[in-house]
Every structure is written in C-alpha cells, then in structure tokens.
Amino acid sequence: MFTKIKQIIDEGNRFLITTHIDPDGDAIGSAFSLYWALDALNKRPLVYLKDPIPYKYEFLPIPPNFTRELPTDRYDGIFVLDCGNLFRVGPGHEQLKEMGPLVNIDHHTTNETFGLINMIDARACSTAEILCALYESLDITLSLDMAINIYTAILTDTGSFRFENTNSNAFIICDKMVRAGVKPEYVSRMVYNSHPKERFLLLGMVLATLTTYANDTIAMVHVTEDMFRKTTGTREMSDGFVELVKEIRGTEVAILLREIPTGYKVSMRSMGSIDVARICNLFGGGGHKNAAGCTIPGSLNEADKRVKEALGIS
Template sequence: MINAIVQLIGESQSFLVASHAHPDGDAVGSTLALVSFLRQLGKNAVAFNLDGIPEELSFLPGADEVICQPEALSSYDVGFILDSGELGRAGDFLQNHCSKLVNVDHHPHSEPFGAINYVDEQACATGALIYRIIQTAGYSISHDVALCVYTAILSDTGSFRYSNANPEAFQIASALVEVGVSPWYVAGNLYESRPAEQIKLLSHVLETLTVSSCGRFGSVMVTTGMLQAAGARPEHTDGLINYPRSIRGVEVALFFRQVEDDLFKVSFRSKGKVDVGSLARELGGGGHHNAAGATVAGSMEQVQEVVFDRLNALLPLC
C-alpha cells in the first residue's frame, strides 16, 4: 500500500492535500507535513481545509497558506484526503478537482473512497502514516516536516497520555527530536498560548459540569450564547472535554456543543472500557474506540436524554 502511494507520488505532479473540517492537531499536522514533503520533491502541492487552521496551530510552517474557499481550488493529479474517515468530512466536492483520491487514515470503519486506501487503525495518528510514507520513499525528514508530524502525534495521543501512545509513537517522536524539533516549543504553542476568550469560556463551561449518579460518566456543554458571552469561537472549545474526563471514576466523558437551535455536536472520550466509537456510529457519527463524535438533532434536554440513556445501558451500574 505504501509503495503504491510512493509510486503515485513519483508519477504525478500536482497534489491537493485535505483533511476533515474543524481540524485537530493530527489533521493539520499531517496535511502540512505532506504538503511540505511534496514541495521538497519539486511537486505542486496545496493544502485545503473547509474551516482553515485553528489559532493554536498557526505556528506550524505552511499554516498561513492553507486554502479554505472551494472556489479557489484548481484541478490536481492526486488528492490526498487525510484523517477523515469519510470523504464528506473533508468535502465531497473534492473528488471533482482530482483525477485520483488517496485515503490516508487511522479511524476504524474508514470509508474506502480512494483509488488507494491506506488505513491502519493501530497507528497512533495519521501523522505516523505520513512519516511511514516519507521513510519508505527514502527521503530524509526536513525540520518543517518533523515539526508538523511531531505536533500531529503529540496532539492525537493527548501528549502521550492516551492508549494510542504506542511504541511507534515514541519511536517517531524520538527520531523527530533528533532532527531538531523542540518539545518545549511545540507544547508551549499548543498549551500555553491560549487566548483570554478561551479561559473566559471555560468559566461558563465548568458551571455546566454534570456527573452521573454512579460517577461513571460526566459531561460539559457549550451553547451559542456562552460563546457570544465570552467572545469565543467554536475552535476555543477544543480540550474542554478533558475536564469531565479527568474526574476520578469517570469512564466516559461527554461534550455537547450547540451548532444551531436544535442541533448539537456530541464528543465522546472513553478511558477504555466503553467503545464510544460504536456508540457514536449508532447516533450517525463515528470515530475510535476511545474517541468519537456525532451530530444529534433536538433540544439540549432531548439530546442529553438520548445520549445518557444509551450510556446507562452500556454502564449497567448507573
């Protein structure tokens, strides 16, 4: 599979590299790493994301060149769709701009929408798959690529705290530090450069904290009104789910974010015993065993009731 991708890169000249909307560190890091590598080879490569780059990831090289307007796209020999699970998360229209699509992902149940589908559920991050591709191609890792891949892995493993922090994650991270990546620099940009609006939002969010009677799942929520009151944006909600997740005894953490009057994005995080990926798929979403999400219609009370009832069934002690 990797050799087929390397061959396709060698035979092609123009590339579109895209990842899922509302991108996280793995999506952004993987995208910018691959674009940087392709340009290193003398290829024409552009990065695309419907929602652009979150502020905390703007330090990555190439972040200021990402296209987010579909009308600005041209035609490309190959389109790499990264970390998306399904084409629709990145944009179904992307297939109209590319002669071939390549799906590179580590999500379970990833749709085989590409001419090549390189999916490894055991990989710690999509960034690790990009690293493998570059290594297989026989090229050295530049500092820009190393910085992007390191950020991808650090983000998706929760700073090497999650269950996907496997031996490969540490091996790649070690190799990237040897190239010159500064862990302090990356951590400082990701975790110690937060805008004041995000902290103001946090003060509102913690007031919504709920823990089930059995103590095995907890949740927080954000409404559009709370965002407005704090002067915050949707990307400032990243990481809020970690607050209920950090409570002793909580096995599943939930984060509800209002998108419209009667529409909510629900994020799930599990500490391992509950397959929240399966739960999210039941609700029309998707994801991993320990990290998943879905969009659910209804009022806040209705959405919470649906989700809490399913969790009560999965956690019979509740």
C-alpha cells in the same frame, strides 16, 4: 510498498493535498509535512483545508501554498490524508475524483479504499507514521518544517503517547524528529497549554452551570450560543471542557451539552466500565465506551431532561 505512489510523485508536478473537516493534529501535521516533502522535491503542492486551522495548531509552519477554497484545476495527484472515507473531506468531495488520481493514505481500520491508490495501515499510530515511511523511501532530507509537523501529528494522535495506538514507531519517529531540532516542550506548550483569553471567559460561564447528581458521581455542564456571543469565544474553545469536568473528584460520568442551531450536542465521558456509547446510541449517536456523543433536538430543558432520564437520574 510505495511503488505506485512514488511513480505518481516522480512523473507529476502539481499536487493537491487535503484532509478531513474539523482537522486534528494528525490531519494538519500530515498535510503540512507532505507539502514540505513535495516542496523539497521541487514539486508544486497545494494544501486545501475546508475548515480553518484550529488555534492550537497555528504555531505550525503553514505552507505558502494553502487554500480554503475548493480548487477546480487538474492535478497530477490528489493526496487525501487521514480520511476513512471521501465524505470526510467535506462539501465538494465528489469533485476531487474528476480532478486527478486520488491517493488515499490513512490508518483507520474502517477506511473505504476510495482512492485510485490506497495506502492503508491500521497498525500505524497515525497517518504521519505512514508518510514518514514514504519520505524515507523517497530519500527526502528531513527539514525542521517537516519534523515539527510530523512530531505534532504523532504527539496528538497518540494522546501524548497514552492511547492504545501508541506503538514503538511513534517513539522511534519522534526521536528522529527531536534529533532534527523539534523542541518537545515548545510543541506540547503550544498544543495543550496555550489558549486565547476568550476560552477562559467561556469556561467561567460554563463552570457556573455545573450540576452534580447521584452522590456527585455524575457531573453536567452546558454551553449556549449566548455564552459564545458574550465571550466572543469560538466553538473550538469549548473543546476539552468535558474532560476537565471529568477531573472533578468522584465523577464517573461527565456531560457537556452544547447548543447547536437544531438543539444540543451532547458529549459524554465516563470512567472504567460505564458505557456512555450505549446511552448516546439511544439518541442515534455513538462513540467509544468511555467517550461518546449524540445530538438531541429541542431546548436546553428537553436535552437536560432526556439525558437525565437515559442515565436514570432526575
């Protein structure tokens, strides 16, 4: 199953590992675990990430060979992980093809098979699951550095074993990782319950904007550039705010408007049969029935007005 990938690893020495912009736990955990796996084989891997590591993944063992500058060297293999298309790697992605054979490892159904070698398994819960099978076929001894990255990747990509992609392998692999020394309490605390103070200062300002409509079934908040400045909070610190607003009792649709240079980015979450992707589609956005997003150009007032019109409230 991994014959070609094994050959590239066996015959090569210098490898580049990369993943998508705005990296999630699977992207980072997969990339870092592959680093430690290749390191265990006495190879010379380098991890390239366009974006900074989100604060909630800073506890993961960061490989000593890590860069945020797009490399320009030649490599014996370039691993592109968890990316449905090469564009997801970010600016400069077209250069990667010139730098060595591309190995595309992913679990998205929509994968565009852009690699020289494509290892796509849409039944896998995460990219980390596919990598685990690769490590086994390469007979790599599992280290704690590998295990904590793999565990984090699967925990986050399955939404803590709640999403539909949660399969039996998710549990089998995580069981192995716990046996290898991973502490589930520690990982979940670091990922979900340990935030910088600035996040809470920002949350205070955002919750002060809460407005509800339609008998308190629609809840809307917004966050502006000015709030980020005042609290010195970063964009990622507003992640999860819309889910929090959805927890207000009686809420069926939760909306967060976040200021961006050209206007407002809208995140919507809904309960049950309410389709917010349909509403976001009206503004050229999309997503899933219960979680969708779009961008509305212009001022806060305009964004607010147009969202309310689309939802039939005023």
